[in-house]
Amino acid sequence: MVAGGSQDPLAQEFVQFAVESGVLRFGEFKTKAGRLSPYFFNAGLFDDGAKLGRLAQFYAKRILASGIGFDMLFGPAYKGIPLAAAVAIELARLGRNLPYAYNRKEAKDHGEGGSLVGAPVRGRVLIVDDVMSAGTAVRESIGIIEAAGARAHAVAIALDRQEMATDNGEDSPYSAVQYVRDRLGLEVCAIARLSDLLQYLQQHSGDAIGAHYPQVLAYRQRYGVE
Template identity: 60%
Template sequence: MSDSHNRADFVRFSLEQGVLRFGSFKVKSGRISPYFFNAGLFNTGSTVGRLAQFYAQALVDSGLEFDMLFGPAYKGIPLSTATAVALAGHPGLKGRDVPFSFNRKEAKDHGEGGTLVGAPLHGRVVIIDDVITAGTSVRESVEIIRQAGAEPAAVLIALDRMERAGADDALSPHSAVQEVASRYDMPVISIASLDDIMSVLRDDAGLAEHRDAVAAYRGRYGV
């Protein structure tokens, strides 16, 4: 499957599952967005399994060299687990078994203790999450990985909104994804982006009514 097919198929899958919706939505920033994406609505075995296949394909398509996955609590825990399973069955990895680990929010004071669960952090580590907003989760993950003596290699997310932050009269020069890529000098790989959503809108007559609103939003806040 080509990269472009994977991206468009993911947008359509998100629409089918109600994870991506068009309309008028007040988002955390206070903006009124013409679309809304909530990866938490991938909440059944089959949909999370399919989501993990999209993550695995995006990572393989990137050509990135990596040794393991890390999922920041809480959303990254099922994402890293499921994606490691999908990678184990991916023909591009030729049977390679990819380890994964994740953190707890609170340190465990009994048993083995500590905040990390899973494989020991080593080598080039891909951080996997749903989206990047403030970048807090990435910062904490980078610190954990470096403290373990490993190297943060990339962030893998479901959707890049390609959107500037800040008030309308003081927009940031870069998107949250661009800020993270620059600050930590590592790529951010997304299964799909706002550009891919717009491509699907252009190609699907049934979604034509939403094209102008999304294009206007992209023009106002996009990078």
């Protein structure tokens, strides 16, 4: 599997933004699956107002372009909380003012109590998160949303790694995104995918950043799925 196909301008702009922000790094990183990955995406490093605001713009553009219908946003603790809030603000700025909610890791036993914060969880819910490794966080979110009487309808993520998920330490023939879409029945939209990253690196072959292309390509050829 190699980089190719038509270019996605929004994805290319996002990859460049992630690289410039230090969120997308290259080297050797151990993943949750125990693999040695030549790149690492850490959305926690969108760590100031300007970066978070621009990130929300990318999410909002991709979500609106996807045509996915939804009634509210949900941010799973912890990384999904600021993401859902920021995306809700950006969507409102673009004319779609929607409620959002998030969960606590531990239920509160005083005040309003419970594990949910924000708007009542109702209707079709769009889950906002950074990446999906195994779909575990999405399954947990689905349980929370359904317990509130709503329906988890879709997931928006920043980066689709397009790689095999693992099941009990074994490689699966599907990715976490494919699992969530095909087995859990949720729509998924991603700002960018690994194939977009490969295109970006290939187009910067004359720069230092482009030197990472062979390692990332080899990783995709070993673990990649569409």
